[in-house]
Amino acid sequence: MKTLFVAPTRNGVGLTSTALGLLRALERQGLKVAFLKPIAQTHEAAPDDSVHFARTLAHAVTPDPIGLAAAEEQLSLGQEEELMEGVIALARQAAAGVTGGADVLVAEGLALNERNGYAGPLNASLARNLEADVVLVSSLAGVTPATLADELEIAAQAFRRSDGSGLAGYVLNFAPRELDFGGLLAELRARSRVLASGDLPLLGVIAQSPALGAPRTLDVARHLGAEILNEGEATLRRVVSTVVTARSVPKMADLFTSGALVVTPGDREDVVMAAALSHLSGVPLAGLLFTSGSAPEPSIEKLCRAALGSTLPVLRVETNSYNTASRLSRLDARVPHDDLERMERTLDFIADRLDTVPLGTRLRTPEVEGERRLPPSAFRYELIQKARAANKRIVLPEGEEPRTVRAAIRCVEKGIARCVLLANPEKVRQVAESQSLTLPQGLEVLDPASIRANYVAPMVDLRRSKGLTAPQAEAQLEDTVVLGTMMLALGEVDGLVSGAVHTTANTVRPALQLIKTAPGASLVSSIFFMLMPEQVLVYGDAAINPNPGAEELADIAIQSADSARAFGIPPRIAMLSYSTGESGAGADVEKVKTATQLVRERRPDLPVDGPLQYDAASVLSVGRQKAPNSPVAGRATVFIFPDLNTGNTTYKAVQRAAGVVAVGPMLQGLRKPVNDLSRGALVDDIVYTIALTAIQATQERL
The missing domain is CATH 3.40.50.300 (P-loop containing nucleotide triphosphate hydrolases)
Incomplete structure (x- = not known):
């Protein structure tokens, strides 16, 4: 060491x-x-x-x-x-x-x-x-x-x-x-x-x-010992600038921007109303801070109640505006222990700019690639680097959705992918402005109404065997997911990401109809990349197939192992069950045994074992006890669940109980990459899914 x-x-x-x-x-x-x-x-x-x-x-x-x-x-x-x-x-x-x-x-x-x-x-x-x-x-x-x-x-x-x-x-x-x-x-x-x-x-x-260096509004309140009149999003909003109201509103209205903390006596009704109007217009101010122990007149407070009682943080201090501003300038630069998000961004920012290559032979790298335990930070880093190298064009049908717009901007700015938003350009601009974002030059925004007619005839050709008519195709293309899928089918884009608003069925159905499965793939399945504290694991299938048979389970295992390897995770497959080895019997256990044997026959290069209980697959000491001769027990990286009920329940339990990030689901088996999002997806989730899709586009087999 x-x-x-x-x-x-x-x-x-x-x-x-x-x-x-x-x-x-x-x-x-x-x-x-x-x-x-x-x-x-x-x-x-x-x-x-x-x-x-x-x-x-x-x-x-x-x-x-x-x-x-x-x-x-x-x-x-x-x-x-x-x-x-x-x-x-x-x-x-x-x-x-x-x-x-x-x-x-x-x-x-x-x-x-x-x-x-x-x-x-x-x-x-x-x-x-x-x-x-x-x-x-x-x-x-x-x-x-x-x-x-x-x-x-x-x-x-x-x-x-x-x-x-x-x-x-x-x-x-x-x-x-x-x-x-x-x-x-x-x-x-x-x-x-x-x-x-x-x-x-x-x-x-x-x-x-x-x-x-931007503190949360909550940190400012703690520093000043402020009275919190309305907490709102004080734990989420950050103070990027401070606006001390010494002038009339028209002279400083342009300072009421995202992250601005407005410092004013409560009797400056014009300022209070301007701040309330800014908030209601979608500008995410950091907060409103009343000085000198003041507050607005009841009539003004009533008029602005929709803003002052909402997500906008409202604070009050006893000091005057000058002294308050002076105290704000002395805010401790240390990151509070409960502000994990700020420190997380700081560490990523620094790590992105450190070059460990000059350390050279001072550091020992893992000796055996097959034994590598890929940590989450390495997975995320490699994911972004591979996506940048891929330079793929990814279509986002939910082009007006705020999280999707923010994710697309981030992807374009960081060179992760060439994103295409399907939406009215003016509405996208409004969504961006409401979040104080600027649309980068490289971000494409296509109005569905202006391009929809281009895909009617090609869609009729693709679905001719199903009797699709031109009017039917035109009606279906009103759905931007269908429109984006047609762009992918014709090779105009390299991948599609949807699901922030649409259901999984809405995303997957057009892909099955228009993209179809890849050669040699008998089904479409999914995996989640589980970012555990020490390494990244692969869970499949936890989103698509309700009750796969032995043949299907074997296909899911092989698809998942290949996906793991493609993303730098050495695949060691655990076919999960409620019993390990010969300890149990029954139809469910036999299905897993048969699937395990099929994987061995079809892909002798893949380390696989089953049936294995989850603890026998994941904990080395338990694996040695329950399956001492297993090449996988205690060291599994790819976990294949026997059915959707087990897989979906397990991934969500691990995600929530252990605070683990789950990236996915990533769909497998399609001729071209289409990926689904959880409707509760965060911006980071969408960014990583876009990166996954871009990398998949380099691996497709037509």
């Missing part, structure tokens, strides 16, 4: 977010990563920020750090060696918490501040005792290149071992968007020997991102 020690060069460099972002970037490479904060950062009783987020977001079984007071006492008594013994014990505990042992341990040092002058030397001692290579974290905020070069040179010398080893690289945070990257690197290398030699490679430059 290799240890990377993440250390700051000065105060306020973003140490915690960088350490956890590095953990995520390494996991994306398929490495098993442990996390450790050796010594607590503060004297607070609550868990350290890094420990808390490592446990909740990275699902790391990281031990509690040594308390800061205890560490300071040992240092004051000259007991540094005893302190280091305790740190080494914690490191071993952290590594042991990773199933099968960790490939890499990321340890976060102490942040530097004016109260802990001992932290710099202590960090160097920690790195040395942990036999770690050091990742230095610095900041481009408020520093000249000359000062930064000196800072990195001094820090590198402090951490470098006597044999010249011990340096892994450095990260620069808070880079201004107008940064001259080439010029900066040239000046740094000219002024620093360690940078010029390449002994301290650059691992990433992280740009400033105001959006990532």
Whole structure:
């Protein structure tokens, strides 16, 4: 196991977010990563920020750090060696918490501040005792290149071992968007020997991102000690800007934008009414904050009740507007422990911009591909990368649906797919504006009314054997799902995603009629990618086939295994039942036994076993006990359920009870990719489903 020690060069460099972002970037490479904060950062009783987020977001079984007071006492008594013994014990505990042992341990040092002058030397001692290579974290905020070069040179010398080893690289945070990257690197290398030699490679430059620093309205209320008059969506809305109402409404109406916190005395009726009108017009303001302990007149409050009592957060403080604004400027930049969404986005943002390649042979990669346990972060990362490389055109029939519009914009902006929205362009523009979004140039919006006639004749040809007439085809094409399916059938798009509004039947039926099954496929089935804390598993079929027979079950297993392999998951198939091996009997068990044998005969290259109970398939100790000679028991990655009732119930139980993300359902067996969404799908769910569809389009067999 290799240890990377993440250390700051000065105060306020973003140490915690960088350490956890590095953990995520390494996991994306398929490495098993442990996390450790050796010594607590503060004297607070609550868990350290890094420990808390490592446990909740990275699902790391990281031990509690040594308390800061205890560490300071040992240092004051000259007991540094005893302190280091305790740190080494914690490191071993952290590594042991990773199933099968960790490939890499990321340890976060102490942040530097004016109260802990001992932290710099202590960090160097920690790195040395942990036999770690050091990742230095610095900041481009408020520093000249000359000062930064000196800072990195001094820090590198402090951490470098006597044999010249011990340096892994450095990260620069808070880079201004107008940064001259080439010029900066040239000046740094000219002024620093360690940078010029390449002994301290650059691992990433992280740009400033105001959006990532936006607190929730709830955080503002807590900071100000505000009275919450109407909570609304205070836990969801974020403060991107603050509007202090010193001018008349016409002079500042353009400031009432998405994420704006309107700060005003309650007796400014014009401002209150303008904020209420903005909210009712669909502008997601962060909130309305009354100062000086004031409130609107009852008549105004009654007039604006539809807004002031809805999702718009409404707060009140006793301080005047000037003092309130001053206090807002001093809001703590730390991410609150209950704001997981903000930290999740921060870690993804940092991981996207870290390059682990310069670490080279310092890190051990998994030795056997067939034993790889693909973690969720690696799955998501590889999914997006493969979709970008595919560069496919995906049609979205629910083009006016707000989540779909947002997902399409994100996909186009990130290069995940070339999305086509089927909707009236003006309505799409209105939906985007209501969410304070801008439609990117690469996003196609096609008006169904203007193109529908083009598909009547081709649809009649496709359905001629069923007696379809032109008027019937024209009527069916009123359904945008049918229209999008025809575009796919004619090869004008590469895939289709629907279901945010439509039912599964509405999405699948046109595909079966117009796209049909792929050659060699006897049925259409589905899988879910279950993003478990340590790895991604495949569940099939949990959405399409109610009660498959043995032949159908074997087909589902083979389709699911091939899909797993296509997405980087080594397939080990567990054919599930209520019994393991020969422990049970009955028609249901016999069906699974027959299906298992059929898979072995048709695809001898696939590791498969069944019948297996779920615990025997998923828990190594149980698998060894119940099926000791099985190549799959305890290590299954593809779980095939005997019927839809079992599969759908199980996936939803795991999803909800364990807080697991379920990506899908992804449909299998069609000639061209069509995928269904849950009607409760989030924007991220739609984005990942579009990515899945794009990748499937590269694997289709016509």
